[in-house]
Amino acid sequence: MAVATDIQKVLEDAAAELYVWALKDIPQDLRDALVSARGRETSVPGLRVLDTIIRNVQVAEEERNLVCQDTGIPVYYCRVGEGFPLHPARIAEALRDGTERATIEHPLRSNTVHTLTRENTGQNVGHRVPILHWEFVPDWDGLDVKCVPKGSGSENMSFLKMCTPAEGVGGIKRFVLESIVGSGGKPCPPGIIGVGIGGSADYAMHLAKEAIARPVGTRNGDPLVAELEGELFDLINETGIGPMGLGGDVTALAVHVEHADTHMTLNPVAVNYQCWAARRATVHISADGVADFDREA
Amino acid sequence: MADARMSFPTSEEAIRELRAGDSVTVDGHIIGIRDRTQIRIFDQGVPPPMDLAGALLLHTAPNVRKVGPGRYEKLCIGTTTSARMVRFTEPLGRDYGVRAICGKGGLPDEAIEPMRRLGMVYFAIVGGAAALETTQIEEIEEVGWEELMPECLWKFRVKDFGPLTVAIDSHGNSLYHEVQAEAQKRLEKLFARI
Numbered sequence: 156m157a158v159a160t161d162i163q164k165v166l167e168d169a170a171a172e173l174y175v176w177a178l179k180d181i182p183q184d185l186r187d188a189l190v191s192a193r194g195r196e197t198s199v200p201g202l203r204v205l206d207t208i209i210r211n212v213q214v215a216e217e218e219r220n221l222v223c224q225d226t227g228i229p230v231y232y233c234r235v236g237e238g239f240p241l242h243p244a245r246i247a248e249a250l251r252d253g254t255e256r257a258t259i260e261h262p263l264r265s266n267t268v269h270t271l272t273r274e275n276t277g278q279n280v281g282h283r284v285p286i287l288h289w290e291f292v293p294d295w296d297g298l299d300v301k302c303v304p305k306g307s308g309s310e311n312m313s314f315l316k317m318c319t320p321a322e323g324v325g326g327i328k329r330f331v332l333e334s335i336v337g338s339g340g341k342p343c344p345p346g347i348i349g350v351g352i353g354g355s356a357d358y359a360m361h362l363a364k365e366a367i368a369r370p371v372g373t374r375n376g377d378p379l380v381a382e383l384e385g386e387l388f389d390l391i392n393e394t395g396i397g398p399m400g401l402g403g404d405v406t407a408l409a410v411h412v413e414h415a416d417t418h419m420t421l422n423p424v425a426v427n428y429q430c431w432a433a434r435r436a437t438v439h440i441s442a443d444g445v446a447d448f449d450r451e452a
Numbered sequence: 453m454a455d456a457r458m459s460f461p462t463s464e465e466a467i468r469e470l471r472a473g474d475s476v477t478v479d480g481h482i483i484g485i486r487d488r489t490q491i492r493i494f495d496q497g498v499p500p501p502m503d504l505a506g507a508l509l510l511h512t513a514p515n516v517r518k519v520g521p522g523r524y525e526k527l528c529i530g531t532t533t534s535a536r537m538v539r540f541t542e543p544l545g546r547d548y549g550v551r552a553i554c555g556k557g558g559l560p561d562e563a564i565e566p567m568r569r570l571g572m573v574y575f576a577i578v579g580g581a582a583a584l585e586t587t588q589i590e591e592i593e594e595v596g597w598e599e600l601m602p603e604c605l606w607k608f609r610v611k612d613f614g615p616l617t618v619a620i621d622s623h624g625n626s627l628y629h630e631v632q633a634e635a636q637k638r639l640e641k642l643f644a645r646i
Contacts, residue, residue: 199453200576200617200627203475207578207615215583224515224530224582262527264515264602308533308557308579328646336635339628341533341557343579390642394635399578400558401617402631432580 162241162444163249166298169438169446170253173302174229175261177436178221181212182450184371185408185433192345192398192405201403208398208431223432226263227304229254229285232368238296240442246298247287255280266307288361296442301435301452303368309342309430315360318422327352327424328387334426335391335407340400343430345408347371348391351425352380354415363427366411368435370451375412384412408433455615460552461506464571467551470618472625476575477614481593482554484512484606486532489597490540501596502605504548508575511537511555513602516592524592529608530582533557534574545570556580558619558628567620574620576627588613 189212193205215222231250235243258265258278267281268274276282314334318326331350338344347369351362374381388410397403408431417423437452453473458466459480470476483502492498514529534555541563544550551572553559556579567573577585589608596605620626 200473203615203617204578207581207584211578211581211584214587218583218587220583220586221515221528222583223580224512224528224586225532225580226515262515262517264513264528306580311533325646329643332639332642336632336639339558339632340576340579341535343556390646393642394638396631396635399556399576400631401576401619401627402634430580 162440163245165444165446166241166246166249166440167253167256169440170250170300170302171257171260173300173436173438173448174254174257174304175263176448177302177304177434178226178263179215179219180450181222181432181434182370184451186212188371188408189431192408196398196403196405198397198403200401201398201405204398204401205405222434223306224264225306225308226266226279227306227434228266228310229279230288230303230305230364231285232288232301232303232365234290234292234299236292236295236297238442239298241298243289250285250287250300251280254285298440299437299452300440301368301437303435306430306432309346309428312338312342312428313360314426315356316424317356318424320420320422322422324383326422328390330424331387331426332390332394336394336396338428339396342428343432344396344400345398345405346431347429347433348387348407348410349427349429350387350410350412351427352412352414352423353417354423355421356423358415359423359425360427362413362415363425366413367427367429367433369411371409373411375414377414380412380414384410387412460508462551463506464551467571467573468622470573470621471623472618472621472627474618475614476616476618477612478508478616479611479613482508482510482608482610482613484514484608485509486511486513486603487537488600488603489605490537492597492600494540494543500548500605502594502607504544504550506549506551508552508554509544509550510608511553512606514606516602522595522598524595526586526589526592528582529586529589531556531577531579531585533579534559538563541572542566542570545572554616561626561629563620564624564626564629567622568624571622573618573622575616576619577616
């Protein structure tokens with residue numbers, strides 16, 4: 156019991172640090188993607204936007220300030236080993252407490268409101284917030300927690316379509332393109348386009364969100380899906396929406412697709428947009444309670 | 453596409469000189485405003501406790517720290533999506549003489565005609581680039597309607613604020629309209645390839 160309590164404290168401390176860290180220090184793969192985007196862009200407003208973004212990432216580091224003022228809705232992805240000595244109920248509690256502490260101590264803007272009254276419910280916590288996703292891993296005693304503070308400008312540009320099987324892969328591609336063009340500059344392009352295909356309606360959106368949390372440069376392990384990622388990337392960047400929707404060559408930094416098998420009469424496609432400030436940070440906690448932070452996971 | 457430096461508040465004449473695509477850097481004062489602030493002004497009919505004549509408005513809800521009665525220190529100030537607030541464009545210009553609105557993501561086409569008629573512009577800032585934006589805001593000089601925190605009326609003194617892009621000018625041009633029209637054309641070709 157003593158061990159479990161200590162681990163809960165370690166996790167709470169780690170969660171408090173993780174949330175702030177994710178907001179201030181964006182991963183290297185994203186920094187590289189932004190520099191590469193700068194190299195591909197030719198439009199004058201597009202270059203102005205990308206130069207400002209790159210300068211902003213630098214200033215955030217120098218000033219130890221947040222990259223973006225939107226502290227987001229806190230989302231955590233938890234991978235729990237079967238031998239990890241803290242029950243998920245207590246993991247959830249530690250993540251909630253850590254989120255609340257970070258919000259008060261930093262302080263961070265609290266965005267969480269009751270969905271009907273719109274009244275603030277607390278310090279970035281509330282009913283079912285933070286949002287937690289779980290994966291349970293056999294033959295392992297560790298815990299990985301990935302924090303993804305999700306900005307609302309991009310989250311508002313989320314779309315779901317239940318295509319028919321007859322619409323096939325073409326239907327999926329058309330819907331993704333229409334979603335990106337319809338979003339214009341609102342989700343802060345160039346971003347990571349998360350696409351979830353298959354499963355059920357809710358699961359497709361879940362997969363799209365999981366896709367945006369992957370490091371830039373990673374590909375889906377299924378070669379067919381990886382090919383779709385590459386094709387969508389080229390198509391989206393040919394729309395000309397450009398940085399901040401002002402026109403240009405770079406609309407997407409990456410397209411990530413996650414898939415699940417589905418029902419023979421279903422063909423769901425979900426789009427979840429992640430802005431250029433694609434914040435994420437991970438901590439690994441070992442069974443003996445050592446926290447190891449990892450910006451790149 | 454010119455590079456301009458402007459100070460706010462400003463005149464209609466200065467606004468009419470700007471063309472879509474120009475780059476602008478701003479000094480002087482800007483006023484932070486958001487959804488609830490404008491709902492109070494226009495839907496609830498409460499006149500704002502600050503002069504908006506000639507003003508540049510910024511769509512924001514800043515992260516701040518309270519340092520005394522009515523006094524706030526900046527922590528992180530960025531910009532929110534403008535499109536939600538498009539319906540306030542015309543009354544802001546007509547009733548209060550606002551000259552410029554700065555936000556991210558753009559305003560839909562319904563803003564083009566009032567901006568042309570009333571002599572207003574929309575400045576696109578880089579959404580998410582709040583760390584940089586915060587360094588360009590020297591001080592929070594005044595806060596109105598504190599009870600709407602963080603959606604108050606904020607008077608910021610700024611220096612070298614930008615670069616901003618004139619995305620909708622006062623001559624009927626909108627970069628967003630142009631980009632959408634072009635993208636729709638391209639979509640037809642892309643669909644044919646799928």
